[in-house]
Amino acid sequence: MSDAGNDGSQFDRLPATDAERTDPERATRAEALDWWDERFGVPPETFADHTLWEKGAGKVWLFAGEATDPTEGVEGLGMTFLRTRQEHWKPTTDAVQRFGRHATRNVIELDDAAARRFLAGEELEPEWDGDWGYLIVAHQIAGRTEPIGVGLYTYDTLKSTVPKGRRREL
Amino acid sequence: MPNGASMDDPLSRYRPIVDDYGAFRAACERPLPKAVRVNTVKATPDEAVAALEDDGVGVERADWCDTVLRTDTDRPGNTWAAVHGWIHGQEEVSAVPARVLDPQPGEAVWDACAAPGGKATQCSALMDDRGTLVANDSNLGRLSGLRFNAERLGLTSPVVTNRDARNYSLKPFAFDAFDRALVDAPCSCEGTIRKNPDALAEWGEGYLDEISTLQTDILRRAVQATRDGGTVVYSTCTFAPEENEAVLDAVLDAEDCRLAPLDLPLTHAPGVTEWDGQRFDDSVARAARIYPHHNDTGGFFVAKLEVGA
Numbered sequence: 001m002s003d004a005g006n007d008g009s010q011f012d013r014l015p016a017t018d019a020e021r022t023d024p025e026r027a028t029r030a031e032a033l034d035w036w037d038e039r040f041g042v043p044p045e046t047f048a049d050h051t052l053w054e055k056g057a058g059k060v061w062l063f064a065g066e067a068t069d070p071t072e073g074v075e076g077l078g079m080t081f082l083r084t085r086q087e088h089w090k091p092t093t094d095a096v097q098r099f100g101r102h103a104t105r106n107v108i109e110l111d112d113a114a115a116r117r118f119l120a121g122e123e124l125e126p127e128w129d130g131d132w133g134y135l136i137v138a139h140q141i142a143g144r145t146e147p148i149g150v151g152l153y154t155y156d157t158l159k160s161t162v163p164k165g166r167r168r169e170l
Numbered sequence: 171m172p173n174g175a176s177m178d179d180p181l182s183r184y185r186p187i188v189d190d191y192g193a194f195r196a197a198c199e200r201p202l203p204k205a206v207r208v209n210t211v212k213a214t215p216d217e218a219v220a221a222l223e224d225d226g227v228g229v230e231r232a233d234w235c236d237t238v239l240r241t242d243t244d245r246p247g248n249t250w251a252a253v254h255g256w257i258h259g260q261e262e263v264s265a266v267p268a269r270v271l272d273p274q275p276g277e278a279v280w281d282a283c284a285a286p287g288g289k290a291t292q293c294s295a296l297m298d299d300r301g302t303l304v305a306n307d308s309n310l311g312r313l314s315g316l317r318f319n320a321e322r323l324g325l326t327s328p329v330v331t332n333r334d335a336r337n338y339s340l341k342p343f344a345f346d347a348f349d350r351a352l353v354d355a356p357c358s359c360e361g362t363i364r365k366n367p368d369a370l371a372e373w374g375e376g377y378l379d380e381i382s383t384l385q386t387d388i389l390r391r392a393v394q395a396t397r398d399g400g401t402v403v404y405s406t407c408t409f410a411p412e413e414n415e416a417v418l419d420a421v422l423d424a425e426d427c428r429l430a431p432l433d434l435p436l437t438h439a440p441g442v443t444e445w446d447g448q449r450f451d452d453s454v455a456r457a458a459r460i461y462p463h464h465n466d467t468g469g470f471f472v473a474k475l476e477v478g479a
């Protein structure tokens with residue numbers, strides 16, 4: 001079981017539920033999976049074979065394998081999944097690209113030209129009647145709808161949060 | 171220098187062991203065909219081919235491996251398929267060792283020298299991204315490339331570590347031995363001559379002594395860290411027997427392991443049992459030497475070891 005505080009040099013497994021929580025600021029597994037369900041309609045069963053871990057202030061990782069709790073001396077444990085400990089939680093580009101295809105809401109589909117601009121990091125003004133906040137931005141490729149990354153929608157604009165190293169001019 | 175080679179022409183020392191030396195030298199002069207591997211965690215080979223063709227990239231499937239595609243672009247990274255992590259640029263022959271290792275879903279697998287991650291991420295995909303794939307590299311600078319690749323490919327099974335493989339500790343893990351280990355060892359890289367014409371620039375016998383000691387130490391640790399009945403694969407991209415069969419010979423002497431037969435669907439030659447006056451254990455013939463002229467790829471060496479009883 002993890003310590004009460006948060007130690008930025010190690011991976012601590014998220015407590016399953018509020019009853020097991022010792023650090024009041026740490027997200028629980030249930031909260032993190034409920035967030036994906038409520039925001040995007042990705043069912044918690046999607047992650048049934050994964051464990052969730054926190055390293056540093058609020059960065060939650062998703063891991064398929066076996067590790068001790070806490071785990072020290074490793075650079076990465078699975079993929080970065082979700083940014084917590086802030087008012088609006090944010091899914092990572094990696095997680096959205098892999099699991100966003102299970103989403104049923106808050107997905108905005110762009111046409112080819114807009115998808116290329118989004119990938120290049122440009123701000124767009126697409127038609128959108130839904131929620132503000134973080135959206136899964138997708139397009140059509142090889143006959144299916146595939147997520148590109150995360151967009152932040154506010155005041156009629158869609159800001160690309162594709163990390164600089166992942167932006168491309170296609 | 172052994173076998174009458176000169177510093178000006180290090181490859182000439184392999185004349186006695188290469189089956190068709192003229193074809194070998196001619197292939198080493200030609201540029202390497204571009205290839206990508208399909209990341210089956212995110213897409214099927216058919217979907218990857220469709221996406222590449224939509225981007226105007228010509229694709230030919232490798233007949234020996236359904237996830238290896240030859241492409242007619244120099245920049246397969248500049249495609250939607252790469253952006254989505256459906257493909258990873260990886261030389262065709264470098265897809266061999268993970269196939270030989272054959273990691274299974276749920277296993278604990280160690281890639282001792284993993285950066286920049288082509289083979290490690292291929293192992294994760296072969297495991298259906300289930301289990302623990304420990305991707306280690308001692309070079310911190312190269313580790314960022316490994317992490318970038320694992321992230322883009324959307325994998326959740328890799329654990330990335332930055333340690334010396336020679337005295338690697340399993341302390342952070344919830345298991346006390348690996349099921350399988352891959353040692354794709356640092357080497358003199360002669361086999362990469364087709365993509366890197368400067369690969370032979372630092373070649374020399376002093377370097378060979380130093381690198382073969384490092385290779386032996388890493389492979390010994392991999393055998394020790396793998397459970398009885400487990401598998402260890404040793405690979406390099408060099409033709410030098412000092413870095414290949416001689417390393418196997420030393421590890422067979424020192425550790426509880428043996429060479430296993432390879433079932434390799436690519437043209438190759440057997441490991442050499444004699445070199446430069448030295449005789450190796452006969453079983454090193456079970457290793458495979460893949461020369462550039464065999465399959466129009468880079469050069470490669472691969473061997474499969476069974477650990478313990």
